[in-house]
Amino acid sequence: MAVIGAGSVGVAAAYAIFTRAAASEILLLDRDTARAEGHAMDLVQGTALVGRINVRAASYPDLARAQVVVVTAGRSQKRGETRLDLLRGNAEIVREIIAELDRHAPEAVVLLATNPVDILTHLAVRWSSRPAGRIFGSGTTLDSARFRALIGSALDVSPRSVHAYVLGEHGDSQVPVWSHAALGGVPVALEAEERKRIEDTTRNAAREIIARKGHTDLAIGVVIAHLVHAVLTDERGVHPLSVPLEGRYGIGDVAMSVPCVLGQHGIVRRLAPELPPHEVAALHASAEVLRAATRDAGLA
Secondary structure, X not given: OEEEOOOHHHHHHHHHHHHHOOOOEEEEEOOOHHHHHHHHHHHHOOHHHHOOOEEEEOOHHHHHHOXXXXXXXXXXXXXXXXXXXXXXXXXXXXXXXXXXXXXXOOOOEEEEOOOOHHHHHHHHHHHOOOOHHHEEEOOOHHHHHHHHHHHHHHHOOOHHHEEOOEEXXXXXXOEEOHHHOEEOOEEOOOOHHHXXXXXXXXXXXXXXXXXXXXXXXXXXHHHHHHHHHHHHOOOOEEEEEEEEOOOHHHOOOOEXXXXXXXXXXXXXXXXXXXXXHHHHHHHHHHHHHHHHHHHHXXXX
């Protein structure tokens, strides 16, 4: 597998994949070759404790046999910015990367984790010649993990036992799906005030982290490793991923997160759980935020 972009997110992802021993080989690509080489050298020194994993800096022709390629290259969100503020510059970077991947690794599954991930996923599917299911974004997998953790804390249970999703945009218009939030098959029962606190904390988590340390990287690195493992093992688990909706909930011309079955060839199928009218309306509003940003950036 390969990681394109040896910045903070790319390195956190490579590190999480490495410590999980999720891949037998990790290729690091970056415009700064020396930086990619340095991170590869650093990781290799841990193989005695993790296992035999080949880690090296690489170029695009080296990706011909890669099963999955993670794209993290691009400018990161800074203090006071939204993910949508990154759109124009990162769109050009992703367009160049997709062209190289189509040329050198046409069979690879491509996982996008560059922000704004939903719009860039929509554009990457349009720009690429590979089957649409082989490109997807990390979407609201991290938001859903935050949501589950906060519900678990409120109920004093392990978040692993909480089943809940955040759908829609990986951003401010995200939609916490309370209608399907459950613990052991029992619907989650929390007061409205507590629900709002959990929603606000989930939505603002990245902003709060960036205010303190300047960027986010560790949790998304864990998310990426989790998704890479799902592809490489043909797990066929369900994850909230950014994909073209293709008319689900009456929404088209946009990519955003819905529950997806993920396997070795990428998206196996998209799911559309039945939602109450107010949550469907919130998904439509989220889709329009993404469409408007795409139009405003001249990328529609």
